[in-house]
Amino acid sequence: MIAPTFDELSNKYPNLKFIKVDVDKCKETKNKYMVNAMPTFLVLINGQRVDILTGADAGALSNLVHKWSVNCPTQVSSPIPGQHDILHFIDKGQCECLNEKDTHPLRHLLDGNGPLVSDCDEQLLINLPFVQPVKIHSILFRGPAGGKGPKNVKIFANIPVTLGFDAAQSSEPVQTVDFSQEHLIALKYVKFQNIHNIQLFVEDNIGGGEQTVIEEFRIFGTPLKKKTTMPPVNVDNLMRELSIDQLIQVQIKLRNETENKREDLRQMVGRRYRDVLDASNAVKRLTEIASELSILLNDTKRSFSAQQNSDSTCEYTKRTVVNAGRCLLLLHTLLPLIV
Known part of the structure; x- marks a missing residue:
């Protein structure tokens, strides 16, 4: 079966987008790309087919994906060898941020459409669930010049509900990070090995002001291998x-x-x-x-x-x-x- 290899490669190469298509339901797509055998693997760049592979050959599929991962013009570089930006594994529909400004919410930051800005005071409480378990290696926070970027951040892991500010203030985190000197901080890797969600409590900012601004936020790590399941039988x-x-x-x-x-x-x-x-x-x-x-x-x-x-x-x-x-x-x- 080629499906487990396909799923494993989709986790290994997060800079590429993997899509499964049911040709019985998507006949236009089948005809457009002239798919005549099953399984068929297509490589598309800007909607144009640049490569094709037919047959359930796991080795050939791995080589195809590796070739285009290296040559892909949109590949996202990582400052940490062996780690990937895993923001796309965040379940954006379930994210939550307390004390965010209505005009500059967390969603804008995650989508690259603007900064996240605190509202009533400098504190923020961010809950980030993942669509699958991940290992987290490092976190990057970057704010604007002038001291509005985050300073002390408490990191909680695998808590099923969003904490309140009082609970976050009094609870013991997995790790507390100081971003006053560096933007990219390596976490205690052994403590972030099977993470389903993290909560980030931004206690204050570098300048000590009443407003915190986050212009860039990234998480580096690797996804855990998905459990393979038997596909449904088409009678x-x-x-x-x-x-x-x-x-x-x-x-x-x-x-x-x-x-x-x-x-x-x-x-x-x-x-x-x-x-x-x-x-x-x-x-x-x-x-x-x-x-x-x-x-x-x-x-x-x-x-x-x-x-x-x-x-x-x-x-x-x-x-x-x-x-x-x-x-x-x-x-x-x-x-x-x-x-």
Whole structure:
């Protein structure tokens, strides 16, 4: 299967955009790019096809992607070797920023349409969820000249809800970063290995003023490898691709598997039913033995009372011995049922 390789390459080369197209639904696209075999991989630059690969060859696909990743004119450079700008892994629809100015919100900063500016005071609380787990290596904050850029920033990780300012002020972060000397700061990498979201609490700015301005913000790291899942089975395609004999074999196999499952269920129910019957019989026998034991004990008690008023010591002794023996036999039978 080529799908896992395609997904892995999409994570490895974040500077390229990977798109899957269902040619049965997008017939115009299929005809436009003359796709006649499956799978077909196209390389497009500004909407124009510049390369093509057909067939499920993982090695050839990897070479194709690597070639165009190196030659791509829009490739985004990273100041940190081996790390990528992972801002495009942020779920922008779920982002939140407290105390942002309405005219300069967080969304403008993430989209490259302007700075993020604080409103009532210098503090900002930014919640950034990711569409998939990532490793975070470094963070870059850059403000304008004049001291309005962020200074002390608390970083929290994997908190499912947005913190309030009071909670952020009093809580212990994963790391606190000082941006007064440098714009790009490396984080404690071992503490940011499986990150689903981060929250950035900007406590103050470099100049100590009432307004904080962020003109550039970037996160460098790598995405974690996605878990591969089995693709859904298209029954119509399956029926078209298999011969009559193959379909008959599939039907026989499904019938046998169903019958085996049914027989396993039948045996399991039978075992449970027998266990219930055995337990019921044991309780019934236990009740009978307890009743017999009670009768024998009462008989022994009466015999003892009669002996006190009679001279027939021999008869009393004989009956007492017999009853005692019966009691012992009943107890011998009773003990295994109790244990």
